[in-house]
Amino acid sequence: MTPIKLIAPTLFGIESVTANELRRLGYSNVTVEDGRVTFIGDKQAICRSNLWIRSAERILVKIGEFSATTYDELFENTKSLPWDEWIPEDGAFPVKGYSLKSKLYSVPDCQSIIKKAVVEKLKNKYKKSWFDETGPLYQIQFSLMKDKVTLMIDTSGPGLHKRGYREKANIAPLRETLAAAMILLSRWKTDRPLLDPFCGSGTIPIEAALIGANIAPGLDREFVSQSWPQIPKKIWWDARNEAHSLIKKEKLEIRGSDIDKESVKLSKENAYKANVDEYITFENVAVKDIKPFGDYGCIICNPPYGERMGEKHEVEQIYKQMEKAFKQFDTWSQYILTPHEDFQNHFGKIADKNRKLYNGMIKCYYYQYFGPRF
Known part of the structure; x- marks a missing residue:
């Protein structure tokens, strides 16, 4: 060709x-x-x-x-x-x-x-x-x-972040493409547990399950170039058949939790629509009450920002709750996306690595704390 x-x-x-x-x-x-x-x-x-x-x-x-x-x-x-x-x-x-x-x-x-x-x-x-x-x-x-x-x-039509599973979302949802990038940057291994204690509409756990089961993220949506005469329909059929054949039936231990009951309900609905509900457990738990499950896992999360909650002090109190709760996960790697430039002082720990990312137009920092088996 x-x-x-x-x-x-x-x-x-x-x-x-x-x-x-x-x-x-x-x-x-x-x-x-x-x-x-x-x-x-x-x-x-x-x-x-x-x-x-x-x-x-x-x-x-x-x-x-x-x-x-x-x-x-x-x-x-x-x-x-x-x-x-x-x-x-x-x-x-x-x-x-x-x-x-x-x-x-x-x-x-x-x-x-x-x-x-x-x-x-x-x-x-x-x-x-x-x-x-x-x-x-x-x-x-x-x-x-x-x-x-x-x-x-x-060639795409609607942006590739529109996977098709998130018809509903809570306030200020994390874009699916950014959630996937956060997981790929973490080098999470699928035989290890993963937790998002601020799951919102479930984006990070759902993207992790798609990665873990090797499910192509565009498998359940259409693309504008499917109607182009230059691309024979057989090429699209072959590409979709290839994607179906590469799906893995893995045993994954992925959990999402949130203090808000409606967010947990929405996360479950979205996971069902994405056909990954069998891989994820969602729970109504505040971050201060989370507990480890297994060793050498990954926490990957996007905690609330001041822009979303309105009160900077309230957000900083959440960071202090995270500090106390995350200490229990001493063998886990921890990855936190936030726009707060002073996050490390409130969290009480300097990151091993910090990467600048953009959540839409908001400049954020991806603070990375590596566990003993990173």
């Missing part, structure tokens, strides 16, 4: 996690940039990466890249790209994107110019002057960063 340049956008801080996932899937020429990972694949790679990548936000086809400081340059360079190799005669091709630190700073103007250029390219191919755009969706995305234009087509 013809090589295709692909881009996997990520939340800031987890680019290397996505790069490692792509390498494990067998893809080469993986390049890490801020907020994105590029790689080389084929049509099968579009299907497999959408199904399997846990930490990326979507999968994009890279159509081209060039520098532009005038609208004439933007138009001519855009028009020269092979849009006609992807967009069929009836294809819908809306344009969206962003511009940062560039001379062409007006996003609406850039959208209009890119749209006109693509139309001109397609006119040459299909010998018509008007396109009804009633067919499959080819969402064009552009990024303009320091006068460098990157033009892409989205």
